[in-house]
Amino acid sequence: MPELPEVETTRRGILPFVEGFVVEDLVVRNRSLRLPVPTTLKRCLRGRQVVALKRRAKYLLFEFEHGHLLVHLGMSGSLCLVEAKQTLRKHDHIDLCLSSGKVLRYHDPRRFGLWLWTDQPVEEHALLRHLGPEPLGPDFDGELLFQKSRKRKVAVKSFLMDGKIVVGIGNIYAAEALFAARIRPTRAAGRVSRLEYQRLAEHSKRILAESIDQGGTTLKDFVGGDGSPGYFAQELAVYGREGESCGVCAGILKGKVIGQRASCFCPNCQK
DNA sequence: CCCGATTCCTGTAGGC
DNA sequence: TGCCTACAGGAATCGG
Numbered sequence: 001m002p003e004l005p006e007v008e009t010t011r012r013g014i015l016p017f018v019e020g021f022v023v024e025d026l027v028v029r030n031r032s033l034r035l036p037v038p039t040t041l042k043r044c045l046r047g048r049q050v051v052a053l054k055r056r057a058k059y060l061l062f063e064f065e066h067g068h069l070l071v072h073l074g075m076s077g078s079l080c081l082v083e084a085k086q087t088l089r090k091h092d093h094i095d096l097c098l099s100s101g102k103v104l105r106y107h108d109p110r111r112f113g114l115w116l117w118t119d120q121p122v123e124e125h126a127l128l129r130h131l132g133p134e135p136l137g138p139d140f141d142g143e144l145l146f147q148k149s150r151k152r153k154v155a156v157k158s159f160l161m162d163g164k165i166v167v168g169i170g171n172i173y174a175a176e177a178l179f180a181a182r183i184r185p186t187r188a189a190g191r192v193s194r195l196e197y198q199r200l201a202e203h204s205k206r207i208l209a210e211s212i213d214q215g216g217t218t219l220k221d222f223v224g225g226d227g228s229p230g231y232f233a234q235e236l237a238v239y240g241r242e243g244e245s246c247g248v249c250a251g252i253l254k255g256k257v258i259g260q261r262a263s264c265f266c267p268n269c270q271k
Numbered sequence: 272c273c274c275g276a277t278t279c280c281t282g283t284a285g286g287c
Numbered sequence: 288t289g290c291c292t293a294c295a296g297g298a299a300t301c302g303g
Contacts, residue, residue: 075296111281
């Protein structure tokens with residue numbers, strides 16, 4: 001389940017074989033992603049140089065002279081650099097063939113991902129324009145969370161996962177950040193104090209940065225650009241640990257559905 | 272505007 | 288062994 005650290009891990013992994021190289025071909029075996037892969041995409045990309053590979057939220061942005069390729073991994077997508085002769089697996093939907101000699105292969109069993117082209121300035125694209133700040137950037141802090149949350153009744157966990165507030169924090173990292181900040185995820189966002197939001201923002205930044213250092217979280221099948229898994233899963237304190245004992249107080253971690261998402265917290269440590 | 276529910280999809284796990 | 292069901296989740300969309 002790629003959240004920000006997994007997308008950033010992917011970006012860093014594939015960067016050396018993507019940036020500065022020319023797209024020699026695009027092979028789409030299955031256009032049926034969350035939105036259809038445009039039939040015009042090959043024409044947009046072939047013969048063009050990837051000027052830069054950036055990230056915004058959970059989107060990978062392949063920058064070209066006259067537009068951008070937007071790639072979103074959805075919840076089961078991954079990108080891997082492979083040799084051209086590498087045999088295809090089930091759900092290998094797209095190949096981006098590059099002048100580096102490598103093929104960037106897109107694998108996505110659940111097909112919630114996106115591959116789209118835009119000629120607009122990329123920040124103005126409909127999918128990006130209403131997004132909140134990057135959690136690792138200077139615009140994200142406790143004061144922003146505090147100000148945006150006043151009078152809001154939604155659970156603080158759902159609030160933290162809302163891309164209009166701050167991007168890149170999904171179910172795993174929201175659970176972890178709330179545990180580290182000792183805030184119960186069920187509380188109304190508008191009733192969390194300024195001080196608590198300062199803790200939440202700081203721990204969010206720390207946890208995301210540490211996960212990137214570890215190559216992201218591999219729960220089942222996430223792999224970085226070189227095909228290797230991430231090692232942050234062993235650092236997870238609460239995610240997926242319902243019924244186990246808390247590493248801080250040894251109490252039993254409680255599971256609860258919040259905003260249609262499985263959640264887990266420590267009733268003793270998180271107030 | 273705010274919020275909860277629904278939707279897309281497939282692999283996996285658990286019950287029987 | 289196999290069939291069936293529930294569940295996992297990012298984010299857009301819809302209805303109240």
